[in-house]
Amino acid sequence: MTSTPDDLAAATRDLALAALHEITPASTVGPAAGHTVEESGAVSLRFENRLPGYPGWFWTVTVAQVDDSEPTVLEVELMPGDGALLAPDWVPWAERLAEYRAHQAELAAQAEAGAGEDGDEPDEDSDEDDDSDEDDDSDEDDVSPRLHAGDLDGVDIDELDDSDEDDDSDEDDDSDEDDDSE
Template sequence: MTSKPDADARLLDAHDLALAALAEITPASTVGPAAGYLAEEDGSVSLRFENRLAGYPGWFWTVTVARVEGEEPTVLEVELLPGDGALLAPEWVPWAERLAEYRAHQVELAEAAAAAGDDVVPGEDELAAEEDEDLDDDDLDDDDDDGEADILHAGDLDGVDIDELDDAGADDEESDESEDDDADALDEDAGEVDEEE
């Protein structure tokens, strides 16, 4: 069993130095009171401060300080590190329970709004704004449809004359019919030759 190294008292008291280092990377409002320390094997000390930065519950601002014999303490590292359990997901709550909590909260908000004399239920403004956006999108879709209809009804599509295509198709049909007639005539001639033999 290894014992923890004894921490240098001057390093333990270097809170002002640690706070000054933190001030260089984060606003003072995100740093809470001192939250202990960790003595490292190499003689350095990691001073911890509570974190008030949103989105990082259970994390700590950590400033590692060290001292060479005869010198003042100096900062080695400044970082935001997770505390015990900070990286674990919270206990799972079934959807039905979460939905019930959400609905109860909406009822509370509606009651509070009614008590304050507000006619608008919280959330209605957002819903109305979403409906307006949906209407705008529908208008845009209608405009797009009208534009497509204009293109489809035009006689000229992307530089191609549709009437010419129809005429070309008719010419192709006529040539196919004449080829069929020629083939039938050849078949008849061949049949007559076979009968004479």
């Protein structure tokens, strides 16, 4: 048995490299980059990573030696170092959608404020845009499919805002059917 964690790290360097070469090509493993002693007495040996796209990451192999037995590999992993590029924290879809809708409402409010800032009535062009929006809404009711819980992938977010209008048109359709049955 090795007497200190430093001795264990030195004695198990080849064992750690062999474990790494089982999961990744030797060309992706760089030179030794130190080691840390874990609370349990195990030692984590670090090696520079040469995988493209992972700058600042290290291959880490954790080894331990219990009593008089041979050292053994506990874990092999790719771990980020200081300054490594990391993915942002995950944000649930409902929160992202709420942020999107709030931003869209803010833009609409800014557009309305910008149209009446000079005290003049809106231009004729803006009236035409308003009229065409109303026509577009009625056309969308005829064309857009009803959304179901599993149908959100690939759906334009703006369609979700019109879901209340879709419900109203369905009620109108139901009342038309009742009239026809008489």
